[in-house]
Amino acid sequence: MRLKTIQLAGFKSFVDPTTVSFPSNMSAVVGPNGCGKSNVIDAVRWVMGESSAKTLRGESMSDVIFNGTTNRQPVGQASIELVFDNSDGGIGGAYGAYAEISVRRQVIREGGSDYFLNGSKCRRRDITDLFLGTGLGPRSYAIIEQGMISRLIESKPEELRVFIEEAAGISKYKERRRETENRMRRTLENLERLTDLRDELERQLAHLKRQAQAAERYREYKAEDRELKSQLLALQWREQKAASTSTETAVAELEVLQERHRAELAKVASGIESVRVAHADATDQFNEVQAEYYSIGGEVTRVEQALRFEQERREGVTQDLAQTEASLSQAQGHLTADRDRLQQWRTELASLEPQLIQFRDDSASGAESLSRAEEAMVAWQTQWDAFNERAAGPTKTSEVQQSRIVYLEQVLGRLQERIARLEHEREQIKDDDTQTDIEALETRIAEAESRVSDREQSVLDHTASITHCRESIESARQEQDQLRQRLQQSKGQQSSLVALQEAATAEGESARARAWLTEHSITARGSVFESLKVADGWAPAVEQVLGDSLTGVCVDGATAVGLGKLEQLPTGACLVDSAVTVAPRSGTLAELVEGAGALAATLNTIFPAPTLAAALEQLAELAPGESVITPDGHWLGLGWVRLRSGADVTTGMIERRQRLEDLSGDIARDQAALDEVEGRLRALGVQRTESESALSLVQQELKQAVREQADLAAERKSSLAAIDQTRERQRRLESDIAEATAQFESEQRALGESRALLADALDHMERDALERDELQQQRETHRSTLQSARDRARDARDAVHRTDMQAQGLKTQIQTVADAINRLEQQVAQLSSRRGELVAQLPEGDDPDAALKSELEALLAQRVTSESALTAARQQVAEHEHALREAEQEKVAVEHRLQGVHGEIESKRLAQAELRVRIENNERQLRELDAIPAEVAQALPDEASESEWQVKVERVSAKISRLGPINLAAIEECGRASERKEYLDAQNEDLESALATLESAIRKIDKETRSRFRDTFDQVNAGFSELFPRVFGGGTASLEMTGDDLLDTGVAIMARPPGKKNSTIHLLSGGEKAMTAIALVFSIFQLNPAPFCMLDEVDAPLDDANVGRYARLVKEMSEAVQFIFITHNKITMEAADRLMGVTMHEPGVSRLVTVDIDEAAQLAAS
Structure with missing residues (x-):
């Protein structure tokens, strides 16, 4: 299969209807930047199902529609149509019989997008399925656009795996696996829902059975519960009546005790009042004595403080005088020492002045010598730089020619190997009897197609039979449900009528x-x-x-x-x-x-x-x-x-008897009809099982026949391609041998020129070596002189600096000592003045505190007398306080007893009120149960207790609770639920069987996927390892798997160009990455050639030598693959058989100009 034409209309810059034809396998699209060349590749990607506007260099899908220019209005829709030549049957399936296949996509500005396959409207999915396994698609390796080379070579291992999968043709297996997983997921969901229904139904069945058994017990327990509750209420009523009477008696007794406590409380309160008056009088007397005592204490404190202050003042003056005299003596000593140090340092400073002058003269002389040595070194460096610049030319020429000689020798070796290999291959290639094999294959293909047609018809027949069986089974099951329901109703009516008749005759x-x-x-x-x-x-x-x-x-x-x-x-x-x-x-x-x-x-x-x-x-x-x-x-x-x-009793007996006779007839007829339907269901089930088994067998035979047909078609295609390739290869071998021989002679001449240039460069390098040695000796002499001058200058500077620093230090110390002497002289004067003031403050006489001491003794005697009176008054107040506390405690005790009695009375009254409410409540409940409290209580034994009857009630209530809800129609409901359970169980078995079939299918798909991926990976890796040295002229490259599971492992690229040790692809330059990507894509094409390959400026980052290799490689592969490439490189253009120029004479509108290279050459020659 190959791309025949592309028809564009309203797509991006191609506003006018344009047809791009590709009659040859090497078509180049050329033109200036921005003229719309890449729109051709965008058109192919878009019509194959690309849904990302960003990939098509736009923001939305409406951007692919021509948006108008300054001279043209926008158009409303865009249309692209690809026409494929499928005469070799490259696309199989339903469209394999078509010699020409048309794929078209159109979009309107409002957002609608439609696909057409051979003129018929279809889905995007149909377009995707059409190209599955062919290597074509919106993101396949067959379309390499600008920037995709770098993205391809730097893609993640998981993304690179996609290209290997497409080459292996397993994308269709992945699609089938996805569909199978979806069906499995839906089957599992149905199975889960069915399991929930079955579980719920099982629970309902168990529940219904328990209800049917519990109905009778429920009635018995309910009657017993009613009687026990009446008796329990009567017991409670009797006990509450007795408790109410007892409570009333207790309240009366407590009220008498309460009055007694109130009289006692009044008596205690009167005594407390008299004690409180006496306590107040004693407290007033105590306050007067205490005030007098505090006044005397204040005077004593004042006199004692005056004595302490005078003593402390004298001690402070004495201490200050001693400290002042000590400080004065210390300051005079420091002043004498500082005057001695000042004289010594002035002598040392005078001796340093002559030394400093001499050191400064030596430093100036050293600096002058250093300057002369540095100037000599700079002059030598200038001479050395000039020599290096002159000597670099021969060295560089030598390195370049040595590398070129090595390269040319390698090229000559590879050319010799290639010529030998091509000549050997030319001798081995011969025509064989492939045509006879093809005729035999055609016969076998016709037979296989006949078998496939027969099996397909059988599948349709069995499928129709199964569908008919299922419809019949469903209809019969509905009829069965109706008959069972009618039969159950008739039997129910019969049971009711029989019960009525029996009741009428039994009484x-x-x-x-x-x-x-x-x-x-x-x-x-x-x-x-x-x-x-x-x-x-x-x-x-x-x-x-x-x-x-x-x-x-x-x-x-x-x-x-x-x-x-x-x-x-x-x-x-x-x-x-x-x-x-x-x-x-x-x-x-x-x-x-x-x-x-x-x-x-x-x-x-x-x-x-x-x-x-x-x-x-x-x-x-x-x-x-x-x-x-x-x-x-x-x-x-x-x-x-x-x-x-x-x-x-006799009403309706005759009608009931007649109705019973009619019902017996109806039940007999319905039972017979039900037996007939159930027999028909069993027969239909057997028929469906036989049809499904036959369908499974025929489907396996169909799969085998389809595989045989596909294998035969592939074998025929391979044989035809082998014949064409053999003949074309013979022609190409002759051309390649001549081309390689010419290149070998050219490279030999270039090798001789490089060796002559290398010899001349080596002669110049020997002469430069002698001059370099002499200059290096001069450099050592200059370096030694410069170092000596630097040492002398540095020693002189150090001496000047050291002496200057010493003089500065002495000057600083002299100034510091002088300042200290001034401060010490001022301090001595101040201390002398302070000593005189302190001597004047000392008191005269032997005992200066005699008056204060006499006054203190008199006040202390008065305080002792007042303290005795205060103690007596405090004792009297304490006695009254004790009496008052005892009276108050007695009052609190009486009040507490009174409150206790009052609380007990209120508690009893509250209890009595509660008893009345309970009695009324019990009487009301007994009336609701149609019972009289006194009568029920009288019937109970005297030893009956509420707890005993409560246990009985709870026991019966527990029995009723354990019975659960009661359903009188449980038997009929249980029968219907059982039938429903059987139906659901059958469905569950069907779903589990279908799930096992789907899991088996997935295992087969995974096995086939792993096998194909491993084989394809190994073959692509071998091709990549072979093409990489051809593209680079040496080096090694390989593909590596990043994981162990072949279903999801990524693929990484390892590439080492000649002379490099790169470990990963990311260390290569841009051109090297491009060449590596080209080698990888072409190795995939060698294994599984796509019908065509589109290359958009892939050669942009390559130099002329690599462009030449790239063009030759494309030319070689064009024997089996149709190439359409966009380029600006003249070398690549020369390799094309047909040039198509895209121009923009009108701004914003692309037009196409086509030139056939062979015809142009013939015209030029004529």
């Missing part, structure tokens, strides 16, 4: 009559109503007439029983002789009743009337003893009327 005189017959060993023939068959609508009238006779018992020879036995017959019993028959009278009620027997005599005197009005009219015609009755049971006779009474 009253009929039951006693049957018991009497059994006792006397008389055989009963059944009830009277069972033998009657009444016309429709007249059952109420017959029941009205016969009344209790309907429940009578039929016996043989009722009148022959004997008088003795008949007298023992229960009162009200009815026996009818079944052997007696009476002919019905025409026009009477007897005609409407069959099987009346002896009772027909009664019915013969009664005439039927359709309505009550008709009965009234007919009444006048009746003879004595005759009567008339309506269908509703209104019975009229001469002078009397009996209307239909309310429901009793």
